[in-house]
Amino acid sequence: MNLLIKGGRVIDPSQGIDANLDVLIADGVVLELGQGLAAPEGTPAIDASGLIVTPGLIDMHVHLRDPGLEYKEDIATGSRSAAAGGFTSVACMPNTSPVIDSKAIASYIINKAKSEALVNVFPIGCITKGGKGESLAEMGELKEAGCVGVSDDGKPVCNSELMRRALEYAKGIGIAVISHSEDLALVGEGVMNEGFVSTELGLKGIPWAAEDIAVAREVYLAEFAGAPVHIAHISTVGSARIIRNAKARGVKATCETAPHYFTLTDEAVRGYETNAKMNPPLRSAADVEAMKAGLADGTIDAIATDHAPHHPDEKDVEFNVALNGIVGLETSLPLSLKLVEEGRLDLNQLVSLMSCTPAKILGLDRGTLKVGAVGDVTVIDPAKEWQVEAAKLESKSKNSPFLGWKMKGRAVYTVVKGQVVYQA
Amino acid sequence: MGFRHKDIIALKDLTKEEITLLLDTADSLSEINQRDIKKVPTLRGKTVINLFYEASTRTRTSFEIAAKRLSADAVNITASTSSVVKGETLSDTANNLLAMKPDIIVMRHAVSGAHEYLAKRVSCSVINAGDGAHEHPSQGLLDMLTMRQKFGKLDGLKVAIIGDITHSRVARSDIYGLTTMGSQVFLAGPPTMMPVGIERLGNVTVCKDMREAVDKADVVMMLRIQLERQGKTLLPSMREYSRYFGLNPEVLGLAKKNAIVMHPGPINRGVELASSVADCDQSAILTQVENGVAVRMAMLYHVCGGEPVE
Secondary structure, eight states, X not given: OOEEEEEEEEEEGGGTEEEEEEEEEETTEEEEEESSOOXXXXXXEEEOTTSEEEEOEEEEEEOOOTTTOTTTOOHHHHHHHHHHTTXXXXXXXXXXXXXXXXXXXXXXXXXXXXXXXXXXXXXXXXXXXXXXXXSBOOHXXXXXXXXXXXXXXXXXXXXXXXXXXXXXXXXXXXXXXXXXXXXXXXXXXXXXXSSHHHHHHTOOEEOHHHHHHHHHHHHHHHHHHTOOEEEOSOOSHHHHHHHHHHHHTTOOEEEEEOGGGGTOOGGGGTTTOGGGOOSSOOOXXXXXXXXXXXXXXXXXXXEOXXXXXXXXXXXXXXXXXXXXXXXXXXXXXXXXXHHHHTTSSOHHHHHIIIIXXXXXXXXXXXXXXXXXXXXXEEEEEEEEEEEOOGGGOOSSOOOOTTTTOEEEEEEEEXXXXXXXXXXX | OOOOOSOBOOGGGOOHHHHHHHHHHXXXXXXXXXXXXXXXXXXXXXXXXXXXXXXXXXXXXXXXXXXXXXXXXXXXXXXTTSGGGGTOOHHHHHHHHHTTOOSEEEEEESSTTXXXXXXXXXXXXXXXXXXXXXXXXXXXXXXXXXXXXXHSOOTTOEEEEESOOXXXXXXXXXHHHHHHTTOEEEEXXXXXXXXXXXXXXXXXXXXXXXXXXXXXXXXXXXXXXXXXGTTTTSOSOHHHHHHHHOBOXXXXXXXXXXXXXXXXXXXXXXXXXXXXXXXXXXXXXXXXHHHHHHHHHHHHHHHTTOOOOO
16 A cells, blocks of 8 residues: 655654654555655645654554454454554454464464454464463464464463473574563452552452562563563562663563553542453552653553453442453553653653564564555644543443543554554 | 431441431430330331341341331342342342332442442442441441440540451441541551551551550450451461450450440450450440441431431
């Protein structure tokens, strides 16, 4: 597909560009960046003056629930939600039913995405067979099938020896390992952050130490094995500190956090609000601040949503019974832009966090507008004001704590391989 | 001043005036319980459903008697005999019950917040008979009534609450109620059973040593230690618990001479309470049970829109 995006402020940290430029895409590939570009007759054009043009945003942590849990989401609806949120690529976690621990399931997702998805869908396979934490999954074959990482997301790999071997083995074949870091014994039957609010509500708490201890283990294993590790959805002061220290001594540890962890505290649980129930749980104000500081100083490498659609029957229940997780694809960009508005991040950092770095971590040939790169582009109107409404969310599920929130900024064009797949 | 709440879910939600009104009404209604014919027509034609998802003898019986003495029709549903075993959701159960037009649902539920969930979804009144580790407002009220009868006031009383605070809905309701009424609350228990930030829950003081909490107290409130938790990680043994946090005559001697001993029941004799203390003159445990009926009558009466009684 051909497309000319004219006069926008192009921000592409991968080549140090922050300038008003035209972007010309031909046959789905970036052909030229420059001023006053002319396109062949009949090339569709977008007037991006006053708008921001970035490499297509990448959400490296989503749950598309397909196969097996399509009543929550499927590849088509999940990809529409991604497109509406400005994401041109998503990496989907393997805790489907069956789990993605074989070439067959990975191929199913890739093939279905080819025919039904608006955006690029990159599957993440399991670290262990069946996601059971007992023996290594066939990572080599998963990679061959198109998986861009491995993770037992939703659960930690409890056995430290197995995790060590996973890191070593994955390094050998060159696939990213993404750790859901949690000490399950410490989590116990906890359903929210352990703190004053859990005491008041009489809900069993999850201590921050449950996350910190597990993050520290992964960092030490990565250091020992000389292998990279990526920590999913960090949420605590301690996790940020541990990763900051690890990076300083050269450990190849990277991590992501989600918009809810830098936006909400456990106060949001009051009223037993099940849309504020997720794992890790919403934490304290100090943790929120640590997420912002970590994003700003480079400790945190990526913003990922952990988009976790659930049916109303799974959320409209007593708090203890409600499932963990919230949808996030359509609210991630404005919540992240808020950090720019607050002066905590600049736009270049934002684009790195939401596109360039996740591409690097997963080894995707994306997250850049270099000539010859895939023509995935997000055009953002940072000033556009809108309100989050359940009926207008593209996701099949509406389990968001941000319903009713007034947002500022959103993607106005989402472009995949030169084709506009979403227009606000 | 009337009572403006549709539901009674938490003492945290009630003002000093509202708590006083409930206690005053309970005081007035308690006279009915002394009569030969223990029945008044006040709530005739009202239907009360006691929906109990957790085992309870005292509270359920007490609510049932309270409803009957006010001439309401009371129906008991316990989890083992209802469709709960078939996996019906709380919301569906509530809607089915609602279709039978009850005026009040009294519920006990193991999940904190279940009543808030229910109250948002039903038009009838909801009274909390205990939710998880959150609140147990009728217990809090009957505790306060017992203290007020003994000392004539709640303001300025020193109340020691001893035991497993983390898992206790009684402790939370007592703390909210008592601190609202101006009592001073001192807590003691093993650190494994003392929840984060409890000192900010009302104005309470956390003591390291049980003796410090009991010292010069007007009231010593002993919480039930859950024997079934012993096998887990919170305590080495019941024996050791009893040694450091059990109330025996010697520790009780540190309290004021006219202090009373309270316990929400059922008691574990020889664990949190020495038998000699449970049965001593200072024990108000059975008075609590007696007051439970009056307090629950007052709660039923006021959620039905009852005016203050003289």
